[in-house]
Amino acid sequence: xxxxxxxxxxxxxxxxxxxxxxxxxxxxxxxxxxxxxxxxxxxxxxxxxxxxxxxxxxxxxxxxxxxxxxxxxxxxxxxxxxxxxxxxxxxxxxxxxxxxxxxxxxxxxxxxxxxxxxxxxxxxxxxxxxxxxxxxxxxxxxxxxxxxxxxxxxxxxxxxxxxxxxxxxxxxxxxxxxxxxxxxxxxxxxxxxxxxxxxxxxxxxxxxxxxxxxxxxxxxxxxxxxxxxxxxxxxxxxxxxxxxxxxxxxxxxxxxxxxxxxxxxxxxxxxxxxxxxxxxxxxxxxxxxxxxxxxxxxxxxxxxxxxxxxxxxxxxxxxxxxxxxxxxxxxxxxxxxxxxxxxxxxxxxxxxxxxxxxxxxxxxxxxxxxxxxxxxxxxxxxxxxxxxxxxxxxxxxxxxxxxxxxxxxxxxxxxxxxxxxxxxxxxxxxxxxxxxxxxxxxxxxxxxxxxxxxxxx
Amino acid sequence: xxxxxxxxxxxxxxxxxxxxxxxxxxxxxxxxxxxxxxxxxxxxxxxxxxxxxxxxxxxxxxxxxxxxxxxxxxxxxxxxxxxxxxxxxxxxxxxxxxxxxxxxxxxxxxxxxxxxxxxxxxxxxxxxxxxxxxxxxxxxxxxxxxxxxxxxxxxxxxxxxxxxxxxxxxxxxxxxxxxxxxxxxxxxxxxxxxxxxxxxxxxxxxxxxxxxxxxxxxxxxxxxxxxxxxxxx
Numbered sequence: 001x002x003x004x005x006x007x008x009x010x011x012x013x014x015x016x017x018x019x020x021x022x023x024x025x026x027x028x029x030x031x032x033x034x035x036x037x038x039x040x041x042x043x044x045x046x047x048x049x050x051x052x053x054x055x056x057x058x059x060x061x062x063x064x065x066x067x068x069x070x071x072x073x074x075x076x077x078x079x080x081x082x083x084x085x086x087x088x089x090x091x092x093x094x095x096x097x098x099x100x101x102x103x104x105x106x107x108x109x110x111x112x113x114x115x116x117x118x119x120x121x122x123x124x125x126x127x128x129x130x131x132x133x134x135x136x137x138x139x140x141x142x143x144x145x146x147x148x149x150x151x152x153x154x155x156x157x158x159x160x161x162x163x164x165x166x167x168x169x170x171x172x173x174x175x176x177x178x179x180x181x182x183x184x185x186x187x188x189x190x191x192x193x194x195x196x197x198x199x200x201x202x203x204x205x206x207x208x209x210x211x212x213x214x215x216x217x218x219x220x221x222x223x224x225x226x227x228x229x230x231x232x233x234x235x236x237x238x239x240x241x242x243x244x245x246x247x248x249x250x251x252x253x254x255x256x257x258x259x260x261x262x263x264x265x266x267x268x269x270x271x272x273x274x275x276x277x278x279x280x281x282x283x284x285x286x287x288x289x290x291x292x293x294x295x296x297x298x299x300x301x302x303x304x305x306x307x308x309x310x311x312x313x314x315x316x317x318x319x320x321x322x323x324x325x326x327x328x329x330x331x332x333x334x335x336x337x338x339x340x341x342x343x344x345x346x347x348x349x350x351x352x353x354x355x356x357x358x359x360x361x362x363x364x365x366x367x368x369x370x371x372x373x374x375x376x377x378x379x380x381x382x383x384x385x386x387x388x389x390x391x392x393x394x395x396x397x398x399x400x401x402x403x404x405x406x407x408x409x410x411x412x413x414x415x416x417x418x419x420x421x422x423x424x425x426x427x428x429x430x431x432x433x434x435x436x437x438x439x440x441x442x443x444x445x446x447x448x449x450x451x452x453x454x455x456x457x
Numbered sequence: 458x459x460x461x462x463x464x465x466x467x468x469x470x471x472x473x474x475x476x477x478x479x480x481x482x483x484x485x486x487x488x489x490x491x492x493x494x495x496x497x498x499x500x501x502x503x504x505x506x507x508x509x510x511x512x513x514x515x516x517x518x519x520x521x522x523x524x525x526x527x528x529x530x531x532x533x534x535x536x537x538x539x540x541x542x543x544x545x546x547x548x549x550x551x552x553x554x555x556x557x558x559x560x561x562x563x564x565x566x567x568x569x570x571x572x573x574x575x576x577x578x579x580x581x582x583x584x585x586x587x588x589x590x591x592x593x594x595x596x597x598x599x600x601x602x603x604x605x606x607x608x609x610x611x612x613x614x615x616x617x618x619x620x621x622x623x624x625x626x627x628x629x630x631x632x633x634x635x636x637x638x639x640x641x642x643x644x645x646x647x648x649x650x651x652x653x654x655x656x657x658x659x660x661x662x663x664x665x666x667x668x669x670x671x672x673x674x675x676x677x678x679x680x681x682x683x684x685x686x687x688x689x690x
Contacts, residue, residue, distance in 0.1 A: 141583060141602050200470075206496070
C-alpha cells in the first residue's frame with residue numbers, strides 16, 4: 001500500500017508539473033505510477049461508472065460520443081482522448097479521478113482501450129462496461145492477426161466474469177463470439193443495401209467452430225453482416241438494439257429496442273460511423289439514458305476532429321481524413337468510402353508509418369492486404385502519393401488496375417500540392433496515418449495555400 | 458501451360474500472401490494456370506502433376522489444422538520435392554514442414570520432412586524485423602513478424618543473412634532450400650519484394666521471366682534495398 005501511495009503522489013506531482021508546462025495530456029505521469037507500482041490500476045479507487053471502449057476500429061469516435069454525452073449532463077468525466085490507450089494512459093485517466101488520499105472525486109471514467117493489453121489492464125481496472133466495436137485486421141507488427149486479438153479480449157471477459165457487462169457487435173462474426181460466460185447485449189444492423197465491396201484479404205473466412213465457409217444473408221462492410229454457418233449453429237446473435245433502417249443520405253437511423261422504434265441522427269454518411277453511433281446508443285441505453293435524450297444529444301455531434309476536418313476554398317472542399325494505413329481494415333474501408341462518396345475528387349495518400357522507430361523501412365505487406373483496387377473508381381480523378389514508399393505505392397496502384405495517368409508518386413511530400421487539381425473536382429481528400437494528424441493538416445493547408453497563391457498571381 | 462497450386466488461400470492469406478501467386482500469373486497470364494485449393498478439398502498435387510505449390514502464412518490455430526490436412530500427403534510431398542517441383546512456403550508455414558512445434562506445455566507434431574523444430578512465444582511481444590541476405594548470387598530482402606522461432610542445424614538454408622536474423626535470433630541461416638523447395642519466415646508478398654527471385658522461379662518453370670510492371674518493380678526493389686542497407690541495424 002505504501003508503494004501505491006508513493007506512486008500516486010509522485011505521479012500526481014509529475015502531473016502537476018506537466019500541467020504547469022502545458023503538457024496536461026502527457027501520459028508520462030501515468031507511466032511513472034505504473035513503474036513504481038505495477039498494480040496501480042488495481043489499487044486506485046475508481047469512479048462509480050467506468051466504461052471501457054475497445055475494438056480495432058471505431059473506438060475513438062465511439063468513446064468521444066459517450067464522453068460528450070456524459071459531460072453534457074454535467075458529469076465530471078476523465079477521458080483519455082489524447083490517444084494514450086495503454087497502461088500509462090489508463091493510469092493517468094484514473095489518477096485524475098482521485099484525491100491524494102485515493103478518494104474518488106469524478107463521476108465517471110471513459111477509457112478508450114487498445115485491445116493488445118486489455119486482459120492485464122482491464123483485469124485490474126474491472127470496468128462496469130466493456131464495449132467492443134469490432135475485431136478486424138490491424139497492424140501485423142503489434143496485433144498479429146484477429147484470432148490473436150480475439151483470444152486476448154476473450155481472456156479479459158473470462159477474468160472479469162459477471163463484474164462487467166459486455167456490449168457487442170452482433171454483425172461481427174469475430175467479436176460477437178466474445179464473453180460467452182459474461183452478461184452481454186448485442187447491437188446490430190438490418191440490410192441497408194450497403195452493397196459492400198469484396199475485400200481481398202478476409203478478416204475471417206471460415207466458421208471458428210466447424211471450419212465450413214461463413215455465409216451471409218447480407219453484408220454491411222468487410223466481414224460485418226448477417227452471417228451464418230451452413231453446417232453448425234454459428235450465426236448472428238439476436239440484437240437488443242437493432243438498426244432496422246439506416247438512411248445515410250439524410251443521416252438518420254431507426255433503432256428498434258424491445259419492439260419500440262426510435263429515430264436517431266447520424267454523425268456522417270459512412271456505414272462504419274453508423275455502427276459507431278449504434279454502439280454508443282447501446283451503451284448509453286444500458287447505463288440508463290433515455291432514448292429521446294440520446295437522440296437530442298446526437299443532433300449536435302460530429303465526427304471527431306482527430307479523424308476528419310474540412311475547409312472550403314472557392315467551391316472545393318479540402319479534407320483531412322484518417323485512414324490508418326497499416327491498420328489495413330481501416331484503410332480499405334476508407335478507400336471504399338472514397339469510391340462510394342460520389343464527388344469527383346483528388347486523393348492524397350500520406351500513409352507512411354513514422355512512429356515505429358524500430359523499423360525504419362516499412363514492410364510491404366499492408367500494401368497487399370489493403371484493397372487499393374477500390375481506388376480504381378471514375379470519381380477519383382487523381383491519386384497523389386508522397387514519401388519514401390512512393391515507388392512501392394506506384395507499383396501497388398498499377399497492379400490495382402489504376403490507369404498510370406491518374407497516378408502521381410513523388411519522393412518528397414512537399415511536392416504534392418503542385419499536383420493537386422482544381423479543375424473538374426469538388427473535393428480533395430488527404431488520407432493520413434492517424435499518428436500524423438498535424439502533418440496531414442499542414443499538407444491540406446499547403447494545398448489550399450497553393451490554390452490561393454495561384455489566384456493572387 | 459504451367460500449373461501453380463495455391464494452397465488454402467482462405468486460411469493462408471493473412472498478410473497478402475496470395476499476391477505471390479497472382480503476381481506470377483499476371484507476369485505470364487497465357488502460360489500459367491492457378492489452381493486454388495481450399496482446406497476441404499484434396500490438394501491438386503496429390504492427384505495430378507503441378508509445377509509449383511505455394512503455401513502462405515497463417516494463424517496458429519489454422520497452422521495446426523493445416524498440419525492435420527497435409528499429414529496424409531507427407532510422402533507425396535517428399536516425392537514431389539525429389540522430382541524438383543517448386544515449393545514456395547512463406548511465413549510460419551515453414552514450421553509445418555519441421556518435426557514439431559512447441560507451445561508452452563503442448564507439443565504439436567508437424568510433418569517432419571525437415572529436421573528442425575519451432576517454439577511459440579505467444580505471451581511475449583511479437584518479433585518484428587527485416588533482413589537482407591544472399592541466395593546464390595541474388596540479394597533477397599525479407600520481413601518477419603512472428604510469435605515463434607525455429608531451431609535446428611539448417612544446413613540447407615535458403616538465405617544466408619547479411620543483415621538481420623535467421624530462423625532464430627542466434628543464427629544467420631534463414632529458411633530451407635532443398636532442390637526447388639524454398640521456405641522462409643518472410644511473410645506477405647515475398648515475390649513482390651524480391652522480383653529477381655520471381656524471375657528465377659519463372660525461369661525454373663521454363664517460362665519467359667519478364668515480369669508484370671517490370672520496370673516499376675525493379676526500381677522499387679533497388680530503392681528499397683538501398684534504403685534497407687542504410688537503415689537496418
